[in-house]
Amino acid sequence: MKKKVVVIVGAGPSGLVALKEMLEKGHDATIIEKSGVIGGVFSTLRESSYDALYLTISNVFMAYSDFPCEEDYIKYSKKEEYAVYLERYAAHFGLLDRIKFNTTVEAATLEGETWRIKCSDGEVSADSLIVCTGSNQVPKKTPEIFAPFGGKVVHSSQFQNADAFKGERVLIVGTGESASDVAAEIAGVAQHATVWARRPFILAPRYTARHITKPGFDEYLCMQTEKMWRECYVGDFLECQTTSRAINALPLWMYSMVRQMGWKIMASDFSNKYLEFLGKYSRAATAYPGVDKSVYLRADQAGWVTKNSRISEMAGRGSLEVVVAQNLRVEGKTVTFSDVLVDSNGERNASPDVVNDYDTIVLCTGYTNDFDWIRTEQKLDWCPRAWFKHCWPSGFGDKLAFIGWARPHQGGIPQTSELCARFHALLLSGERELPANIAEVTKTESEAETRYYVLSPNLTSLCDWPSFASSLTAMIGCEPPVPWLVFSPSKWLKYWLYPMWPCWYRLKGPGAKPEVFDQVMDRFPVIGSKVLVDPVTLAITIPFSVVQKFFVNTMFFLFKPFSRLPGYHGFPTLYNKSKLNILHGYKMKVKSLFSFAM
CATH class of the missing domain: 3.50.50.60 (FAD/NAD(P)-binding domain)
Structure with a gap:
């Protein structure tokens, strides 16, 4: 493997995970950060975001796949708490020495196979440029x-x-x-x-079940009260109703x-x-x-x-x-x-x-983006949907990646960024390749997203976490194996009923750390999680998911070849396929048709 020189712009959550993944694969990576701290909008600087900010994704979900949150219970973190988490992450993986603080990128020009990057303190060269400045850069002008x-x-x-x-x-x-x-x-x-x-x-609501079962439940008061946090369960959280595999089947x-x-x-x-x-x-x-x-x-x-x-x-x-x-x-x-x-x-x-x-x-x-500093002979389309998986513009190979522009409909940006960073590190190492027909594939997936998210036509970074994660992990080779019901009933139930938390994607493949998965999941036993007492989950989700996987998906797979393609293919296909198989090119697989029995 040839070690590549990588320059990453921005030390927010996306930039940090990009740096960590590049270093783990042996590349010479550096972050250029205009401020004096890490974290972006989640930095320790008070003015980085407003005082009342709490995350809309749980601490377990917002944690990177191989660095669990400290808490042994599930909660929504205040911005300062997540800033501390990012500092612990950076210190644990030795990232701070690879960040050039208080440095501004003035221009990045691609000359042949090399990036010439002019900074406020001089010029550097790189084989690959990763842009992690985020979409909250420049406030939109007053209408x-x-x-x-x-x-x-x-x-x-x-x-x-x-x-x-x-x-x-x-x-x-x-x-x-x-x-x-x-x-x-x-x-x-x-x-x-x-x-x-x-x-x-x-x-x-962040806590769907709590609002319904406890009239007068105050969401904001709960987030401010430690005692109330410890009374919350996995099944109370919105992500359990939106990102479980059973729901998405x-x-x-x-x-x-x-x-x-x-x-x-x-x-x-x-x-x-x-x-x-x-x-x-x-x-x-x-x-x-x-x-x-x-x-x-x-x-x-x-x-x-x-x-x-x-x-x-x-x-x-x-x-x-x-x-x-x-x-x-x-x-x-x-x-x-x-x-x-x-x-x-x-x-x-x-x-x-x-x-x-x-x-x-x-x-x-x-906000709007500012990419005037990026200069290439090939014209770039600045719409995230014009980039493969919202990350790789066609025609640039491993030379350019935009990490942080896949914004999940449910789930957090750091998690999509981590998957993109893991694949890009493998791409630079020559262990993975982008599709040969990347422009065609991107166009197909982009059109599907545009038709699907019809109520938010201008939010072109929007993606579906379950489909996006499944597609990227298939590319990386770290899709979690389906547990056997007979041998591991507890893990089987968690696989189908718990949220698709990032730790699932460290069970196998490149960068596997199964001990991290166990560390997270052991904190949340099935008994006491409330996922089994939810009548909607039991009465609707499981039976219909089984019918869907065994019969409807099989029918489409065997008799409707076109339905295996990603995206929108008319009314019957769009609405009768499993939700998991509609966006981001995540196709049906033979083994998935029978995975409920495993």
């Missing part, structure tokens, strides 16, 4: 529609806490996870707070109907205004005027889901107004919302215009 506003307009990147908004009338634009936190914090101190969205949005229509049924039950629960709000808004997102009728059969799979229920909690208490309207007009400090799709109670009936005065507008409108 023209807010130009006439007579008050303050700020971007959420400037938000630290709600102190500056006490007693004000505030409009929050956006309904993402950070917007949910920003809105909830402001609503707690403002005279009046409104959230505006152009279309209905889908919300998902279901056909898409069944997976979606479970969600629609859950939303309907929530929407009719008048004893819990918060759940009622969440159910009504999520249902409206898949059936509002003008939306494609097929979206109903995709439910939460049709677009981005906000895995943060603080908007619905504050709205349910009457502390936060929510306006879903297609148009907005600004005159001075007066804002008029017209063409209202969903009223403040979550009803989908058209309602009159909503008119309010505001002192401040907070834009939770996201």
Whole structure:
């Protein structure tokens, strides 16, 4: 193996794991980091992100596959806790000495087979460039529609806490996870707070089971209370309902109907205004005027889901107004919302215009990328879907990789980044190859993603964790073996009912560390996890998954060869295939048809 020189730009979670994987394969790798600390938005610097930030993925899921979290229980980490985890990771694998801090990359030019990288302290050369700067680089500009506003307009990147908004009338634009936190914090101190969205949005509580079984359950209070953490179980967490293998073996229509049924039950629960709000808004997102009728059969799979229920909690208490309207007009400090799709109670009936005065507008409108410093003769398409697995642009081989632009619909970016980094290290070592027809494969997978995530056309980094992880681990050669039910019933149940946590991908293959898997899984025995007392899991998931794998998938495999291809191939194929086999090129395999019996 020829050792390659690798330069990685950015020391956030994606850059750190990229550095670790390159070093483990013997490559000469260095990170160039513009700040003086690691972690990116999860750094120890307070200003790296707002004060109220808690992760939307559990500590077990956000941990890298070979470096478990310290806690022996499952929880959602505060940003400072995850920053400490990243520092422990960097120290454990000896990464800090390979990071050039307080250094800016001014230009990276590919000259033949070599990158010439001009930095603020000089020039370096590299065989491979890995870009890990992340998609939260440059705040999007203020939209023209807010130009006439007579008050303050700020971007959420400037938000630290709600102190500056006490007693004000505030409009929050956006309904993402950070917007949910920003809105909830402001609503707690403002005279009046409104959230505006152009279309209905889908919300998902971090603890699905707890909200349903414990009326009045306060998600944010739980995250702040250590005692409450220790009362939570694996089965309480959203990731258990979205990323288990049994759930993802279901056909898409069944997976979606479970969600629609859950939303309907929530929407009719008048004893819990918060759940009622969440159910009504999520249902409206898949059936509002003008939306494609097929979206109903995709439910939460049709677009981005906000895995943060603080908007619905504050709205349910009457502390936060929510306006879903297609148009907005600004005159001075007066804002008029017209063409209202969903009223403040979550009803989908058209309602009159909503008119309010505001002192401040907070834009939770996201970020854009800055790639002007990358210079190549070959033209690059900057859309992540134009890169194979959201990582490798065609025509560059192992010369260029973008790690950190595969954003899971459920799951964390560090985990997709780790899989991409593991494959790229093998690619540089000559142990793996990219597809010979990489452009064709990428185009097919890109078109499937675009059709699938129809409600989030602009979020082109969006991917499906179960499918993405299965596809990448098949490429790496580290797919976990299916446990035998007869010989290891506990491990078999965990394989099918627990989330697809990263530790599963250290059981075999390159970089195998099965002892790490045991270290994690021994903390969470099946008895006491609550995965076996969930009636939805037992009554719907297991029987339908078995039928799906033994009969429906077998039928498609044997008699519908085209259905084995990834992506969208018409109504019968899309909705009747297992959800796991729709995106990212993860095809059905003969052995998987009978894996329930193992």
